[in-house]
Amino acid sequence: MIKGNKTKILMVWLLLIAACLPLAGCWDQRELQNRNMVLAAAIDVVDDNEQAHEQFVQPHGGRDFRLSVQLLEIEPRQQGEQRGGAKVGTYVISGTGRLLFEIIRDLFGQVGRPITWEHTQTIVISQAAVEAGGIDQLIDWFMRDAEMRWRIRVYITPGEAKPIIEYQPPSGEPNGLFLAGIGRNYVKDPHIASLQTELGFTSILLDNKTSTVLPKIELAGDILKVGGMAIIKKGELAGFLDEYDTFGAKLIMGIEKSAIITTVCKDHPNRIFAFELFQHDTRLEPHVSGDTIYYTLDIAMYGNIGEMEGCPEPHDHNLNDTQYVRRLELQFAEEVKQAAVHAYRAQQALGADTLRMGKKMQIRYPKKWAELKDKWDEEVFPTIPLVISVNVTIRQLGGHK
Numbered sequence: 001m002i003k004g005n006k007t008k009i010l011m012v013w014l015l016l017i018a019a020c021l022p023l024a025g026c027w028d029q030r031e032l033q034n035r036n037m038v039l040a041a042a043i044d045v046v047d048d049n050e051q052a053h054e055q056f057v058q059p060h061g062g063r064d065f066r067l068s069v070q071l072l073e074i075e076p077r078q079q080g081e082q083r084g085g086a087k088v089g090t091y092v093i094s095g096t097g098r099l100l101f102e103i104i105r106d107l108f109g110q111v112g113r114p115i116t117w118e119h120t121q122t123i124v125i126s127q128a129a130v131e132a133g134g135i136d137q138l139i140d141w142f143m144r145d146a147e148m149r150w151r152i153r154v155y156i157t158p159g160e161a162k163p164i165i166e167y168q169p170p171s172g173e174p175n176g177l178f179l180a181g182i183g184r185n186y187v188k189d190p191h192i193a194s195l196q197t198e199l200g201f202t203s204i205l206l207d208n209k210t211s212t213v214l215p216k217i218e219l220a221g222d223i224l225k226v227g228g229m230a231i232i233k234k235g236e237l238a239g240f241l242d243e244y245d246t247f248g249a250k251l252i253m254g255i256e257k258s259a260i261i262t263t264v265c266k267d268h269p270n271r272i273f274a275f276e277l278f279q280h281d282t283r284l285e286p287h288v289s290g291d292t293i294y295y296t297l298d299i300a301m302y303g304n305i306g307e308m309e310g311c312p313e314p315h316d317h318n319l320n321d322t323q324y325v326r327r328l329e330l331q332f333a334e335e336v337k338q339a340a341v342h343a344y345r346a347q348q349a350l351g352a353d354t355l356r357m358g359k360k361m362q363i364r365y366p367k368k369w370a371e372l373k374d375k376w377d378e379e380v381f382p383t384i385p386l387v388i389s390v391n392v393t394i395r396q397l398g399g400h401k
Contacts, residue, residue: 036115039090039176040070040122042161043129043138046096065129065138067103068094068162070176071115090174092166100141117147121180123154123199124161124217127230127237136206136235143203150200153183155217156230158240164219182226183215190250190259191243193229206235211352211377213249216240233352233377241346248343251336252297252355252386254282260306261339263331268311275332275392276306286361288368294385295357299336304396319397333390340388348382357381 044066073089093110097103125138142148169178186194193215205212216228229246231238250256265271281300318324358376362369372380
């Protein structure tokens with residue numbers, strides 16, 4: 001009996017040891033300094049000089065695109081150096097070709113270590129590249145490769161994409177991380193296109209033939225700026241919208257988290273007041289009556305007075321006066337309405353429903369949607385009226401007021 005128990009215990013231990021063997025991952029380890037990790041990628045069209053220079057023999061296609069990648073270089077701390085982390089640097093290499101997959105494999109001929117994509121943070125695509133190949137083609141390889149993360153930030157630039165990933169951030173951090181961090185600031189910055197602009201979401205929307213947006217990024221001299229958005233319709237670039245229309249679109253969709261809304265003083269037009277949004281309740285609803293279609297947008301906003309430029313004396317700007325505060329609320333409400341109307345008309349002019357109004361129609365009126373879906377963007381959406389109602393409530397006058 002005792003011998004049988006010992007045998008069972010031994011068998012359990014052997015099974016536990018055997019189960020641990022597959023968990024030991026060090027047999028094929030590769031040190032970080034022996035890897036080239038891509039942090040950012042830039043896609044451009046080739047220029048005339050690059051067309052004349054063939055980097056590798058291509059049996060099919062031509063040299064249409066230039067792919068540039070920013071690689072993270074990690075140098076371990078040498079013996080005798082003071083304690084601290086490894087030295088980190090970045091550098092950019094480029095290749096040209098037709099298919100990105102071919103270009104990427106050919107880039108291995110420019111580096112001494114394997115290129116890996118698990119830590120890619122940002123993809124920047126030039127307007128010329130989108131117009132030459134379409135966004136679907138340009139992100140096809142990224143969506144098929146198993147190393148890619150779906151939360152990679154994707155930007156469109158009107159200019160050249162390569163200088164953007166070569167930009168040296170003032171903070172000194174690697175550029176790919178810096179660019180990805182800017183995209184996450186959409187919560188506080190109403191001028192940055194926000195939700196569902198990452199690689200995975202963009203791919204899903206494109207597969208569903210849904211118009212979508214991507215943040216616009218520009219480099220002017222030594223200033224890098226993200227603001228405004230590119231409208232993608234059927235995989236093609238329909239146009240750009242500026243920061244004001246980006247703000248208005250986020251208001252319509254109810255995805256703005258923290259906005260600054262400004263208005264001028266009625267008595268002193270050269271003085272500006274600011275309202276800070278803390279909370280909102282936004283409802284966009286479709287309505288169908290026979291052949292008549294219209295939408296209603298109801299926005300209730302709550303926040304405080306963020307800043308007020310001083311007006312010359314005498315004036316009646318008494319924030320303790322409820323009537324004066326109500327006048328300000330009406331002014332801010334009108335500014336919100338104007339921003340929403342301007343953004344709505346801009347998207348109607350492009351014939352691109354990035355506001356997901358068609359989706360609301362599909363949910364609320366599925367039979368009507370079945371009649372309209374094939375002509376929604378081009379014929380129906382540009383003609384639909386939007387009735388807007390905005391109510392602003394000022395809850396606070398400021399922390400020290």
